[in-house]
Amino acid sequence: MKRNREKSGLTLIEILVVLAIIALMTGVLIPAVSMVKKAAKDVKQRAQFGTIDLALTTFKGDYGDYPPSVWPVGSDYCGAQKLAEALVGWDMLGFRSDSVWRSDGCDASGTVLLYDPADPPTAREGPYLEGDTTSAFKVGDLFSAAAIASGGLAADTYVLCDVYGGTKVSLPGGKTANAGSPLLYYKADTSGAAIAISDVYKVNDDDALVLIKDTEDGPGITHPLGDPAGGYANFYDYIRDPKITAKAWPYRPSSYILISAGADGIYGTDDDIRNFGD
Numbered sequence: 001m002k003r004n005r006e007k008s009g010l011t012l013i014e015i016l017v018v019l020a021i022i023a024l025m026t027g028v029l030i031p032a033v034s035m036v037k038k039a040a041k042d043v044k045q046r047a048q049f050g051t052i053d054l055a056l057t058t059f060k061g062d063y064g065d066y067p068p069s070v071w072p073v074g075s076d077y078c079g080a081q082k083l084a085e086a087l088v089g090w091d092m093l094g095f096r097s098d099s100v101w102r103s104d105g106c107d108a109s110g111t112v113l114l115y116d117p118a119d120p121p122t123a124r125e126g127p128y129l130e131g132d133t134t135s136a137f138k139v140g141d142l143f144s145a146a147a148i149a150s151g152g153l154a155a156d157t158y159v160l161c162d163v164y165g166g167t168k169v170s171l172p173g174g175k176t177a178n179a180g181s182p183l184l185y186y187k188a189d190t191s192g193a194a195i196a197i198s199d200v201y202k203v204n205d206d207d208a209l210v211l212i213k214d215t216e217d218g219p220g221i222t223h224p225l226g227d228p229a230g231g232y233a234n235f236y237d238y239i240r241d242p243k244i245t246a247k248a249w250p251y252r253p254s255s256y257i258l259i260s261a262g263a264d265g266i267y268g269t270d271d272d273i274r275n276f277g278d
Helices: 012-063 079-088 145-151 204-217 229-238
Strands: 136-138 158-160 167-170 176-179 184-187 256-260
Touching: 012 079, 012 256, 079 158, 079 184, 079 204, 145 204, 184 204
Parallel strands: none
Antiparallel strands: 136 158, 167 176, 184 256
């Protein structure tokens, strides 16, 4: 007598159905995972800003004011570089109270190196940031020589970077680090002469750094904060406090603003993380 064989395994149609379900679930899960990762990075970035805020408060307590951000025409040392010097030192060994904010670490004459690595610890303050919270990298390690030349900033100087990564930086001992985009820093002019939004914050304090990033990213990417149209209308609209309707007036007019380019690495887009606004 013949026996009916029991069918085993999956038919081709069943396999295709399973694969379709897996593909559908993957299509749903991957964007969700990406969103969770981005949200976690955003939280980490805000935490970095909180640490910098505390460091700057301490710096102001020691010296009576926040670090300057002014970028004189023709200078190779912008606001972001001065922020790094204040919080970690020109050479990452702490801040010299007699600094004159030069890219070469020298005195006003340019002949005496103030930041001597042989300094005793008592000659320095800080660093006000240490360890993983520092995220300090040299401009020359972040960008190509051609891009740096477009902005004219000193390559052998530090800037603080955000947490989003994107640039592999070589470190001593054959190690590498993943560096984010430089943080932009603008100190408010609190003098009585500051009567307009463009008096309080000067776009050119970090415009050279935005130009370097724009050049490095190539023609396919445009940074709205670096657009000079309308007297840098994008920048001044970006920092404007909409709750003040009497005139155009910025957020945080008595202290400073910090800007991270966010996950997309572009200054002036919706995913930027800032220490002001929403």
